[in-house]
Amino acid sequence: MLANFRHGVFALLAFLIFPGQVFGLDPASQQPGAVPCVIAIDPGHGGEDTGAVGPSGVAEKEVTLGVAKKLSVSLREKTGCSVVLTREDDTFVPLEERTAVANRVSADIFISIHVNAALSRTVDGIETFFLSFDATDEDARRVAAFENSFSSSVKTHQEVSGDLKEILLDMASTESHHESAALAEYVQTSLLKAVKREDRGVKQAPFTVLVGATMPAILVEVGFISNPREERRLSSSVGQTRLSDSITDGVIRFKKNNGQGKDYIGFNRPGKKE
Numbered sequence: 001m002l003a004n005f006r007h008g009v010f011a012l013l014a015f016l017i018f019p020g021q022v023f024g025l026d027p028a029s030q031q032p033g034a035v036p037c038v039i040a041i042d043p044g045h046g047g048e049d050t051g052a053v054g055p056s057g058v059a060e061k062e063v064t065l066g067v068a069k070k071l072s073v074s075l076r077e078k079t080g081c082s083v084v085l086t087r088e089d090d091t092f093v094p095l096e097e098r099t100a101v102a103n104r105v106s107a108d109i110f111i112s113i114h115v116n117a118a119l120s121r122t123v124d125g126i127e128t129f130f131l132s133f134d135a136t137d138e139d140a141r142r143v144a145a146f147e148n149s150f151s152s153s154v155k156t157h158q159e160v161s162g163d164l165k166e167i168l169l170d171m172a173s174t175e176s177h178h179e180s181a182a183l184a185e186y187v188q189t190s191l192l193k194a195v196k197r198e199d200r201g202v203k204q205a206p207f208t209v210l211v212g213a214t215m216p217a218i219l220v221e222v223g224f225i226s227n228p229r230e231e232r233r234l235s236s237s238v239g240q241t242r243l244s245d246s247i248t249d250g251v252i253r254f255k256k257n258n259g260q261g262k263d264y265i266g267f268n269r270p271g272k273k274e
């Protein structure tokens with residue numbers, strides 16, 4: 001309920017403070033009384049924060065921006081939703097600000113794009129996360145710790161404050177949490193179908209960038225930049241197009257099936273008109 005309440009408050013504030021055209025919303029979706037759908041895409045890292053770096057020097061921040069830009073075009077074309085990027089160039093944006101952007105525009109979903117890294121150059125595969133106080137396993141905890149290390153206010157598992165723990169535990173029972181899990185499943189399945197890499201699964205972990213999101217929110221690790229073959233694929237235009245097209249397919253499936261629960265949020269929530 002807390003998440004739903006917060007979503008309502010943020011939606012109201014966003015509506016009052018930011019008229020639709022500020023965010024370049026599609027005029028076609030702005031019929032009287034209609035609330036247009038908005039998708040927030042977060043290209044991980046940026047600026048001095050390079051993220052992981054591959055064997056030949058490709059930085060995670062370049063791959064995430066490339067995929068996010070293609071994804072924004074593909075989502076606009078295929079869903080009719082407006083798309084907001086948390087960064088459009090090589091600039092540093094604090095983790096907390098990325099979620100705040102999604103909340104400000106009352107986004108229906110939030111997708112953070114990242115690239116994995118491992119000590120072994122042979123490791124590959126795709127995994128999709130949604131937020132939880134407890135990590136699914138040690139590997140999930142490691143990924144969250146790496147991604148959180150770029151936060152301006154780094155919190156380890158032990159350091160997460162009582163308030164935050166309460167919010168996260170409260171979230172575990174909300175529709176937002178269930179729908180984040182569903183969105184993660186749809187996107188992970190679509191990616192694996194198109195890219196045919198090892199299925200590392202849908203997992204949960206305490207990612208700072210997902211904390212406070214008032215809509216279904218996921219973080220996708222689209223491959224391992226530490227694997228030389230994967231580094232080439234991730235940095236190629238063809239590879240990035242394949243990733244963005246398959247994430248779009250996952251979003252379309254989620255959008256179609258979202259809204260089954262009585263307290264649902266995201267696409268098709270009460271008050272939303274397509």
Ligand SMILES: [Zn+2]
Nearest residue numbers: 044051114115
């Ligand atoms: Zn990352």
